[in-house]
Amino acid sequence: MLGYLVRRLVQSVLILLGVSFITFVLLYVLPADPVRQIAGRSATAQTVENIRQQLGLDQPMLVQYWRYLSGLVQGDMGRSYLQKTEVSTLIAARLPASLLLMAAGIFCELLIGLTLGVIAAIFRGRSLDQGLMVTSFVAVSAPQFVVGLLLLYVFAVQLGWFPIGGYGTAAHLVLPAVTLGIMGSGWYSRMMRSSMVDVLRQDYIRTARAKGLTRRRILLRHALPNAILPIIAMIGIDIGIFMGGIVVVESVFGWPGIGQLAWQAIQRVDIPIIMGVTMVSATAIVLGNLLADLVTPLIDPRIKLR
Amino acid sequence: MSGALPSVTALREAARPLLSVRDLTVSVRDRGVTRPLVENLSFDLHPGETLAIAGESGSGKSITSLALMGLLPHNVSVTSGQALLDGVDLPSLPEPDMRRLRGSKVAMIFQEPMTSLNPVHTIGSQMIEAMRAHEPVSRGAARAAGIAALRRVRISEPEQRMRQYPHELSGGMRQRVMIAMALAMNPALLIADEPTTALDVTVQREVLELLRELQDSTETAVILITHDMGVVAEYADRAVVMKAGRMVESGAVADLFASPGQDYTRALLAAVPRLGDGAARGKPRPPATRAPVARLVDAQVHFDIGANVFGRPTHRVHAVEGVSFDIRPGETFGLVGESGCGKSTLAKALVGLVPHRGHIEVAGHALAGLTTQGKRDICRDVQMVFQDPMAALDPRMTVGDAVAEPLLIHQVCPALERQARAAELFRRVGLMPDQMTRYPHEFSGGQRQRICVARALALQPKLIICDESVSALDVSVQAQVLALLDELQRDMTMSYLFISHDMAVVENVADRLAVMYLGQIVEMGTRDQVFGNPQHPYTRRLLEAVPVPDPAGKGRTYARSKGEVPSPIRAIGDAPQRMPLRDIGHGHLVA
Incomplete structure (x- = not known):
């Protein structure tokens, strides 16, 4: 178990190293020039060159990467080109809001997705099942900014149940979390349905019925734990997709998280912030996957971590 | 009165x-x-x-x-x-x-x-809930009753079993748990x-x-x-x-x-195949003097499992442990044994699907050190017919294409001739050539197995390995497929390696046979030697266990086995003891 954990953590570090390199290269070959952004249109060639030297952007790419990496291992993520603040400070200030949104989003997505999936599986082949599956298809296909604006219009503008945007109370959280969760809930309801349908066909479900257990007990105790096993691994992978969604949703709702930070940084080619947010997201994804793999053996005794 | x-x-x-x-x-x-x-x-x-x-x-x-x-x-x-x-x-x-x-x-x-027990719950919790679903007994009382029920079905250390999960128990043990659970409420x-x-x-x-x-x-x-x-x-x-x-x-x-x-x-x-029918059918074919179609000398197949901190394997599955025998031209060589004895692994080694040690040769070519091309050529001489014909046929390929595919892969004949050859093979196994455009699901189990036989015949191999080929078929269909195999062998002088757990079937078809136990051969000889005069205790136990389709035999008593079959998984370096075979007369070998 300890050996497994050590091996996985070493792997994780290697993955993050790879992510950092690829992102760095991609940002380097980008046609947008950060120095032009900082200096502004009216700057002289001399000013531009000074800024470039100041930031070390005149160095070869590998040297730049090496500098960044040696900073990173010491916990220094660099300074924002435009805000003149430590990237780590910027991210630290905004990370809690994003984590809160993410947790709420995942909660929404699992609550809606798994419940509907189980219901669809129980009524498989009937009109309720078909209706739910069409709905889930719509949920998967709808772009998040459309869903977000639609929810804002109906529940905030028309009905006035929730604030239009911002951050602070639980009421602020509801619409962004639901927007974030809806797409995933479509996925999860479909996956949960097929997993559940598969499990309900298994011999041990027939055994449970032959024992005279109640329907409720068969579903909750015998079917659900088995059906949820393949879903857990998916949740780990899903965190990556979530990070993409967070950028959109935070912009739509004016949520002060790292998604919005990233969005602004991309527009201004503020490379240290983009790198920083990417590394934080990648770490979240890697840890999420590790966590999912660690949880699985708690439910399935057949899986041993070695 | x-x-x-x-x-x-x-x-x-x-x-x-x-x-x-x-x-x-x-x-x-x-x-x-x-x-x-x-x-x-x-x-x-x-x-x-x-x-x-x-x-x-x-x-x-x-x-x-x-x-x-x-x-x-x-x-x-x-x-x-x-x-x-x-x-x-x-x-x-x-x-x-x-x-x-x-x-x-x-x-x-x-x-x-x-698959009848839920993999994520312990034996105990599954037994306890069965009782508590019907009677308002306390968890402790149900647990005690569960332990008593397990003891009644003669499961050793029932207290410990209650805490185990289904995958930790063998098939026989699980079925006993099922029985204990079913009988716990005195139905x-x-x-x-x-x-x-x-x-x-x-x-x-x-x-x-x-x-x-x-x-x-x-x-x-x-x-x-x-x-x-x-x-x-x-x-x-x-x-x-x-x-x-x-x-x-x-x-x-x-x-x-x-x-x-x-x-x-x-x-x-x-x-219904009965023990003794084969002997009644007549003498086995006389031993041929030509070179054997397959020869195994001290063949071994090991799989390393587990990993220590440095990623090195800690245990080894001794699936096949020093097996030697010849398969002669035109004979049927039976290989019997219970699940996990290594008989299917041996078959895989014979066609080069798993790496082996020792010497295996097929049609005069040693398998070791063959190139990819060489391995493919071996397939011309050895073909396999598996247990589940539905799983052995591609559901999206017409059966005609399936039978013609070996001809295509080995470039045996021009494309035009291929269909004609496949049609001939269909006729040969008792199917109609006009069925060739259909798909596997349109056939019955017996017909599908005939298709698999036709595919195996396509390259005119010297040896066909039948790995439990008739085990999944109904007895009447099984009899027909066995008759077909027999007829084909007479006409085409092929050899069969006939692998089966069913002693009666093997007695009916095999000229010679070997009994395998834990990766080793414990007895080998002609059909009459092994069935007429079984020497090894394991052979006897197998023979005694076969249910006899004759009500007069009711009430016979059987020696109960002492616990579970030992595992072929051993720590690295702890090789199992080889059981040397000795000849007790006329080539009847017993460990």
Whole structure:
């Protein structure tokens, strides 16, 4: 178990190293020039060159990467080109809001997705099942900014149940979390349905019925734990997709998280912030996957971590 | 006749039956069309009696049991007739009432012990919930009752087993857990649906003996659903023979076997392979003097498993451990043994599918060190026919293409000739060439296996490995496929390596055979030597365990085995002891 954990953590570090390199290269070959952004249109060639030297952007790419990496291992993520603040400070200030949104989003997505999936599986082949599956298809296909604006219009503008945007109370959280969760809930309801349908066909479900257990007990105790096993691994992978969604949703709702930070940084080619947010997201994804793999053996005794 | 004591059976006939099935019809509803699966089935069952429902696949025997349990799939229902259990009509019982009967008054055990227990719950929790579903007993009391139930089915260390998960137990143990669970509530009726079909023959014997003992002490009535006439003969009092959803005939087992009243029953009984039939068939083929088609000298197959901190394996599966034998041209060499003995691994090694050590040669070519091309060429000489023909055929390829594919891969003949050759092969195995454009799912199990045989024949191999090739087939179909294999061998002088767990089948087809146990051969010789004069205790135990389709053999006693078969998994460096074979005369080798 300890050996497994050590091996996985070493792997994780290697993955993050790879992510950092690829992102760095991609940002380097980008046609947008950060120095032009900082200096502004009216700057002289001399000013531009000074800024470039100041930031070390005149160095070869590998040297730049090496500098960044040696900073990173010491916990220094660099300074924002435009805000003149430590990237780590910027991210630290905004990370809690994003984590809160993410947790709420995942909660929404699992609550809606798994419940509907189980219901669809129980009524498989009937009109309720078909209706739910069409709905889930719509949920998967709808772009998040459309869903977000639609929810804002109906529940905030028309009905006035929730604030239009911002951050602070639980009421602020509801619409962004639901927007974030809806797409995933479509996925999860479909996956949960097929997993559940598969499990309900298994011999041990027939055994449970032959024992005279109640329907409720068969579903909750015998079917659900088995059906949820393949879903857990998916949740780990899903965190990556979530990070993409967070950028959109935070912009739509004016949520002060790292998604919005990233969005602004991309527009201004503020490379240290983009790198920083990417590394934080990648770490979240890697840890999420590790966590999912660690949880699985708690439910399935057949899986041993070695 | 007032002086004679009435027989037990007669007394039971007089008493009120426990279960009375009258004109039971079960139908499936498919796209608005209702089609009967079981029609007008009637029988009685008395307390303490064992009734066998025998029949081949599709006879409706399993549907009958599910109908009695109220566990029919949602598109299948009882459309007419009654099944009165103590006067209560089961099919018309509302689901909540039926649920209360299930597991308490009527219990059931199933064919697949490996998948019938929930993998994520312990044995204990699954036993406890079965009891608590029916009686308001405390968890502790249910636990104690569960341990007692496990002890009754002779499971060692029941307290520890309660804490284990299903995957930690062998198939035989799991089936005993299922029995313990089914009998924990002392049901009046136990339905056993092919309870031992998935088990090894020695384990089958133990499980059936156990069922009989438990039944004797509890007066539970048993419906034993089986395709195996040997099991019917040895364990049932009366039998119902079914075919295509209808009852063909019913009666006391002794009468049924002695004088079957219907042609179908007669044909069914005639198709059952019996030990001794092979010997009666005549002398085995004389040993050929030509070079063997396959030769194994000290063949070994090991798989390394586990990993220590440095990623090195910690244990080794000794799947095949020093096996030596020849397969001569034109003979059938049988390989018997129970699951996990290494017989299928040996077959894979023979066609180069798993790496081996030692020497294996096929048609004069050593397998070791062959290039990819060389390995492909070996396939011209050795082909395989597997157990499950449905899984062995690509569902999206027409069967004609499947049979012609080996010709294509090996560039045997021009494209135009290929179809003609495939058509010839179809005729050869008793199928029509105009069926070649169809897909596997359009055929029956027996036809599919014929297609697999045709595919194996395509390259005119010297050796065909039949790995449990007839095990999944109904006895009547099995007899036909065996006859086909025999006929092909006569015409084309091929050799067969016939791998099977079924001693009776092997006795019927093999010229020579080897008995495998834990990766090693424990006995080898001609059919007459091994079956006529079995020397090794394991061979004897295997032979004794085979159910005999003759009710006269009822009540024989069997030595109980001492615990579980040891594992072929051993720590690295701890190689198993080799059991040297010695010749006890005329090439009869015994460990």
